[in-house]
Amino acid sequence: MKLLYSILLTISALTGCTKKQAGNGPVPMTQKDTTAKVANDSLNYLALGDSYTIGEAVLNSDSYPFQLKEALNRQKYKFATPTVIATTGWTTDNLINAIAQNNGVQGKTYDMVTLLIGVNDQFQGLSQDNYKIKFQQVLNTAMQFAGGNKTHVFVLSIPDYGVTPFARGDGARIGPLIDQFNAINNSISLASGVNYLDITGISRQAATDSILIAPDGLHPSGNMYMLWVQQLVPLVEAKIKVN
DSSP states (O other), rough: OOOHHHHHHHHHGGOOOOOOOOOOOOOOOOOOOTTOOOOOSOOOOEESSSSHHHHTTTGGGHHHHHHHHHHTTTTTTTBOEEEEEEEEOHHHHHHHHHHHHHTTTTTOOOEEEEEEEOOOHHHHHOHHHHHHHHHHHHHHHHHHTTTGGGGGEEEEEEGGGGGGGGGOOOOOHHHHHHHHHHHHHHHHHHTOOOOOOOOOHHGGGGOEEEOOOTTTTTSHHHHHHHHHHHHHHHHHHHHHHHH
């Protein structure tokens, strides 16, 4: 993720830097031939999200988009450096607005798109009804960036920060709320025909394994992101065929 808007006010030293943003709105999707191979000379990858995507409190190279790119390239792929549209504290609305305000990727398509968004909607007390509407909107945009090929879009579930020191023992309240938001993004993702990876269970391992938490006591460490990537790689390999 990286997480929470309020963290920017209370933990200013941990504020994540803004990555490149993009502009594109949702349009009707047309499913492409999912068996077609893509050229492997230089694949491009777009990562959409918040602090969990930029890798708050860890090195850029330890964030999951960069680890994913490196892991795939150790196989048979040739992905370029990821384009990351994410900032710590972003809600789903913030992500949508950032995409709309930036012309840098308008009209572009990507061989792979990942999306992880929603923790700040929960943290800021925004309604689940709003999240349903806005998650569908940003997912439509992700599919647009993938050129209409839904099988090249990969949604990750929201991690459970309730198990981290930042939560200060409030996990019993936070965990079920995260599950409710994940039920929304899971349902919409499956109905839309994109790929969905549940990494929430992995995030909860941090309750008993501190090595999975970054030095800020809130965000995932590079070790946790590596566990996500280990699950993502075979999923990507099954869906993105290269020449």
